[in-house]
Structure formats: C-alpha cells, structure tokens
Amino acid sequence: MKFLFVSNYINHHQIPLCEAIMRIIGDENFIFVQTQPMEEERVRMGWGVDVSSLTYLKIYDNDKIFTLNAINxxxxxxxxWTENxxxxxxxxxxxxxxKLLLRMSERIYREGQWKAISPKGLISKYKEHIRFRNKKVYMLCNGAYVASDFALIGAYPNKMFRWGYFPEYREYTKEQMRNMKRMEDNKTPRILWAGRFMDGVKHPEFALELAAYLKEKNYSFHIDVVGDGEMGDDLHYYVDENRLTDxxxxxxxxxxxxxxxxxxEAHIYLFTSNNLEGWGAVVNEAMNAGCAVVAGSMAGAVPYLIKDGENGYIYxxxxxxSFLNxxxxxxxxxSKQQxxxxxxxxxxxxLWNSNIAARRLIDFCTAMLKDKEYIVPNDGPMSYAPIIKPYINPEK
Structure with a gap:
C-alpha cells in the first residue's frame, strides 16, 4: 500500500502517527507532503521540526511534480488542511x-452553524464536499462537532469517523506515576495551564480566576502558567493586583x-479553550501524563476523550x-485527582493513541481498496462519528 499524507506542515503532534503508519506498511511506502512553512509564532512556541531529519517528508515547492503524480x-x-x-x-x-481519498478536517462552522445558510458558502461546500457523497471519499473528524457541521449540509452520509491528533504517548509503571506526582508526600496539588494567551479563544484568565477563588478559600495549591501572547500584560497585572504571586x-x-x-509533575490540568479551538492536543498529552483534566465542553477533543466524572471533568x-466548581x-x-x-x-x-489509530486506519484503507466490509469499532479512532450538536452540556 502506497500512502500519501498531504497537509500544511508537519509538527510534533503528527509525527507519531506517521511513524506508526510506516511501521505497518513499510518506510518506503509512506510520504508526507508539507505544502507551506510553519507560522513564526508556532516556531517560537517550540513547534518547529527539523524537516531534514524526516526521510519521509517532502516540501511541495521543491517536489511539485512528484506530489501531483503521487496524488493521482x-x-x-x-x-x-492546506491553503494550496x-x-x-x-x-x-x-x-x-x-479513487480513495480521506479528508481530515476540523469544524467548518466553528464560528456558528448559522453560516451554513450562506448561498455562496454552500456552493463552495458542494464543490469540495457534498458532490462526493457517492464516491470513495471519507471524512475523518478532528473533533466531536465536525460531524454535525458536515451533516448539516448533507455531506459524507455514513462516511464520517472519529479522528483527532495523536501526539507522542508514553507508558509508565504505577511506581513511576506515583514518583512523578509525588503522591506519598505532596499535599499541595500542582495545577498546570499551557497555551497561547489568545483573547477570546484560550481563556488563560480562567486559571487566574481560579487562583484567586482558591486562595480566598484558603486552599493549598500552586498554578503554573506556560505561554505568552497578546494578553500577557493584563494577566501579569491581574496576578500582581490580586496578590497571587505566591x-x-x-x-x-x-x-x-x-x-x-x-x-x-502536575496533578490537575486546566484546558479552557472555547469553540475556536479545533482539537486541543494538550488534552491528549495531559491525560497521558496522568493529569486530572478540567476542560471546557466546546473544544473538539473534549467530548471524544473525556467522560465527565470518570477520567476528567467537563465544564x-x-x-x-461551572469551571470553578x-x-x-x-x-x-x-483521591479524585488520582x-x-x-x-x-x-x-x-x-485507545486514543497513534498505534491504535494507525492500525485501524490501515485496516479501513485495506478494506476500501479491496471493496470489503470494514468492521467498525465501537469507540475511539475510526469508529463512526456521532452527530453531536454544539455543544454538550455536562450540567444536564
């Protein structure tokens, strides 16, 4: 099987999946084509990848003829996603x-499903999605609300599957986990928030509101905030003004x-992004690191990965x-943290890791190429994507 993955650029969240696919079909049968450079802000965040070290990666501008031939x-x-x-x-x-084509998409109406009524938008969606209802084109939904968006326009009936991003995952023994979290002697929970300080998207201010709320109630805790951005000055001012530097x-x-x-090292991870966050790979990473995650219901990863009250909290x-509570x-x-x-x-x-995703993906592709039935799993990657209307409300 020759497998071509085309996207805007490769990053550390995609490499594990690429490598897992290669372990199944062979290194020589997999190519990733990057169609544009990574944004400078993401490079500053440490997302940059040494592309010269990835033997399976090609840059579109350097390999146009190869890419177009391979697509065929x-x-x-x-x-x-690509703007090319x-x-x-x-x-x-x-x-x-x-021929078989897999589409991988985040939400197309993340600003609101009311946009689906736009005649100009519907024409565009017809050309790119709706007209392939009866072709070998399938949608891998990078987020729990993606299927709802596409169902709204009648695209991909019975051809949408749960998908997402699959960053590196690690396995720990129980002893390693206890030592990392210092469960025996640590009475002060360490709480972590990480991301860009983006106004109206990431809500880093929620972490600081929590600090003020918990301090007023005399809880023992510490919050680490990783990131920077446009809200930086305001967030630092809030901490100083409310005497939260301790x-x-x-x-x-x-x-x-x-x-x-x-x-x-953290016990609790705060994920406070809203609907403008397509997925949220930090949720995968925090869960893999054994954090108890408190996450908003609007971001794509949350309803797929978290079962409220079982492996995390959804507010x-x-x-x-709701978040503070x-x-x-x-x-x-x-005991709940643990x-x-x-x-x-x-x-x-x-369940939600690159090895399982790659195995199921290749099984699906093999079945489609041979016109055989694909046995759809009940949950996780490559299970049917349910139509979940934005947004789930864990309070109900």
Whole structure:
C-alpha cells in the first residue's frame, strides 16, 4: 500500500502517527507532503521540526511534480488542511475519478452553524464536499462537532469517523506515576495551564480566576502558567493586583519536552479553550501524563476523550462558575485527582493513541481498496462519528 499524507506542515503532534503508519506498511511506502512553512509564532512556541531529519517528508515547492503524480497514483491519499489550491484541486480530481481519498478536517462552522445558510458558502461546500457523497471519499473528524457541521449540509452520509491528533504517548509503571506526582508526600496539588494567551479563544484568565477563588478559600495549591501572547500584560497585572504571586508562576513559552515534563509533575490540568479551538492536543498529552483534566465542553477533543466524572471533568461552555466548581472539587478531593488521572492515562494508552489509530486506519484503507466490509469499532479512532450538536452540556 502506497500512502500519501498531504497537509500544511508537519509538527510534533503528527509525527507519531506517521511513524506508526510506516511501521505497518513499510518506510518506503509512506510520504508526507508539507505544502507551506510553519507560522513564526508556532516556531517560537517550540513547534518547529527539523524537516531534514524526516526521510519521509517532502516540501511541495521543491517536489511539485512528484506530489501531483503521487496524488493521482498512490493507493491512499489523506488530505489535511492546506491553503494550496493546486494540491487541493489535484486531490478533488482524484476523488472524481473514483479513487480513495480521506479528508481530515476540523469544524467548518466553528464560528456558528448559522453560516451554513450562506448561498455562496454552500456552493463552495458542494464543490469540495457534498458532490462526493457517492464516491470513495471519507471524512475523518478532528473533533466531536465536525460531524454535525458536515451533516448539516448533507455531506459524507455514513462516511464520517472519529479522528483527532495523536501526539507522542508514553507508558509508565504505577511506581513511576506515583514518583512523578509525588503522591506519598505532596499535599499541595500542582495545577498546570499551557497555551497561547489568545483573547477570546484560550481563556488563560480562567486559571487566574481560579487562583484567586482558591486562595480566598484558603486552599493549598500552586498554578503554573506556560505561554505568552497578546494578553500577557493584563494577566501579569491581574496576578500582581490580586496578590497571587505566591500561588501563580508564569513560565513563558517552553519547549514541548519541558511542558510535557511539567504535565508529568502536575496533578490537575486546566484546558479552557472555547469553540475556536479545533482539537486541543494538550488534552491528549495531559491525560497521558496522568493529569486530572478540567476542560471546557466546546473544544473538539473534549467530548471524544473525556467522560465527565470518570477520567476528567467537563465544564459547561465558557461558564466560569461551572469551571470553578469542578476545579475546586478536584482540589478538595485528592483521591479524585488520582482516580481521574489513572483513568485518563488508561484512555490514552488503551485507545486514543497513534498505534491504535494507525492500525485501524490501515485496516479501513485495506478494506476500501479491496471493496470489503470494514468492521467498525465501537469507540475511539475510526469508529463512526456521532452527530453531536454544539455543544454538550455536562450540567444536564
């Protein structure tokens, strides 16, 4: 099987999946084509990848002829996000010819499903998605609300599957986990927030509101905040003004490896992004590191990865009080931190990881290429994507 993965650029969240696919079909049968350079902000965040070290990676501008030929000739083409019209056009031409094409997408109406009524938008969606209802084109949904968006326009009926991003996952013994979290002697929960300080998207201010809330109630805790961005000055001012410097530490941007280490040491992870966050790979990473995650219901990864009250907490939309209540409950009950963290770790290592995703993906492709039935799993990657109307409300 010759497998071509086309997307805007490769990053540390995609490499594990690429390598897992290669372990199944052979290194010589897999190519990733990067269609554009990574944004400078993400490079500053430590997302940059030494592309020269990846033997399976090609840069579109350097390998146009190869890429366009491969889009036509390879057995499987998986198309992620790209702004390159030439590449996207070649992929749609492939789909027109009846060849297998996998689309991988985050939400198309993340700003609101009311946008689906736009005549101009519907024409565009017809050309790129709806007209392939009866072709060998399938949608891998990078987020729990993606299927709802596409169902709204009648695209991909019975052809949408749960998918996502699959960053590196690690396996720990129980003893390693206990030592990382210092479970025996640590009475002060370490709470972590990491991301860009993006106004109206990431809500880093929620972490600081939590610090003020918990301090006023005399809880013992410490919050580490990793990241930077447009809200930086306001966030630092809030901490100083509310005398939170003893319970909040700002770290700026750190390399992904250091952030991962901090997740391993943390007991609680706060994920406060709203609907403009397509997936949220930090949720995978924090769960794999054994954190009890408190996450908003609007981001794509959350309903797929977290079962509220079992392996984490989901709070309602952008409801600050809902967030504070659930975070406080974890701080108050260390046993829940441990229970949720253990269950979260098991969710990643037993289901939502690159090895399982790659195996199921290749099984699916093999079945489609041979016109055979694909036995759809009940949950996890490559299970049917349920139509979940935005947004789930864990309070109901």
């Amino acid at each position: 000739d390879f057995d499987v083409v998986m198309l992620g 019209d030439e590449v996207r056009g070649a992929c749609l031409k492939r789909a027109d010819s009846g 319970v909040v530490t700002f770290h700026g941007f750190l390399p992904p490896s250091r952030v991962r280490q901090m997740m391993e 309602n939309a952008e409801d600050l009080q 659930k975070a406080e409950d974890l701080v108050r009950h260390p 229970k949720f963290g253990n269950n979260a770790y098991n969710t990643i290592t037993s």
